[in-house]
Amino acid sequence: MNLRTPLANTRGLGSAKQGTEHFWHQRLTAVVLVPLTLWLTTSLFMLNASDHNTILTWINSPPNTVLLLVFIISAFYHGQLGVRVVIEDYIHSEWQKISCLILVNILVVLAGLVSVLAVLKIFLGI
Amino acid sequence: MASVKGPLSPHLTVYKWQITMVLSILHRATGVFLSLGLLLLSYWLLSVASGPDSHAALSAHTSAWYGKTILFLFTFSIYLHLCNGIRHLFWDAGLGFEIKTSNLTGIITVISAISFTLLSWVAGGML
Numbered sequence A: 001m002n003l004r005t006p007l008a009n010t011r012g013l014g015s016a017k018q019g020t021e022h023f024w025h026q027r028l029t030a031v032v033l034v035p036l037t038l039w040l041t042t043s044l045f046m047l048n049a050s051d052h053n054t055i056l057t058w059i060n061s062p063p064n065t066v067l068l069l070v071f072i073i074s075a076f077y078h079g080q081l082g083v084r085v086v087i088e089d090y091i092h093s094e095w096q097k098i099s100c101l102i103l104v105n106i107l108v109v110l111a112g113l114v115s116v117l118a119v120l121k122i123f124l125g126i
Numbered sequence B: 001m002a003s004v005k006g007p008l009s010p011h012l013t014v015y016k017w018q019i020t021m022v023l024s025i026l027h028r029a030t031g032v033f034l035s036l037g038l039l040l041l042s043y044w045l046l047s048v049a050s051g052p053d054s055h056a057a058l059s060a061h062t063s064a065w066y067g068k069t070i071l072f073l074f075t076f077s078i079y080l081h082l083c084n085g086i087r088h089l090f091w092d093a094g095l096g097f098e099i100k101t102s103n104l105t106g107i108i109t110v111i112s113a114i115s116f117t118l119l120s121w122v123a124g125g126m127l
Helices: A004-011 A021-044 A052-060 A062-090 A094-124 B019-050 B052-062 B067-091 B099-123
Strands: none
Touching: A021 A062, A021 B067, A021 B099, A052 A062, A052 A094, A052 B019, A052 B052, A062 A094, A062 B019, A094 B019, B019 B052, B019 B067, B019 B099, B052 B067, B067 B099
């Protein structure tokens, strides 16, 4: 039998010391993504109907490579933070929720790595 | 803990549709949709990195009517989420909470998103 009040129990867990981290990182990546998204969509629309070589040359230019890598990392992180909240809000069964969160994290890491490696492969000309 | 079976609150169906609630729902919906768009972006980068043949194979799909439809929806989602995201950042700074203001910024968000989408497609020669 537990004689502690719910409040005492909660307090007993202690602070994870990262309560605002999710909120703050979501905003940080959002601010970074505003100019980067405008830059990427504009570039992609300008690249529309370009041949393979033109696209390679575009990715190959150092500023584009760097901005593309920053976009990929920020966007995947931002997406992971957002989808996580949606899952936590709408999936109520504990094991389904945790399974979905793990699955999303695996997908984000895999697809993010694939994107980064693809850009690096083009940049290095391998 | 035993789950409580009872009516869910808030009762979503009794509310009058308003621009603020529609944008709130669309912000989440476009967010999830755009996460799928990131998977498409990595597939595109992978196909470009793999060579002209794999890139041409993907382009055949993205230039077909169904591919273009999906890309159009992605374009609109990007601009809606971006404009509404800026609205959210102002709220985070404590600005624009008044009902009049948030209705107005909501309308500006929708008009901007539609304009940016059409502008991109016309300028990019996609329409």
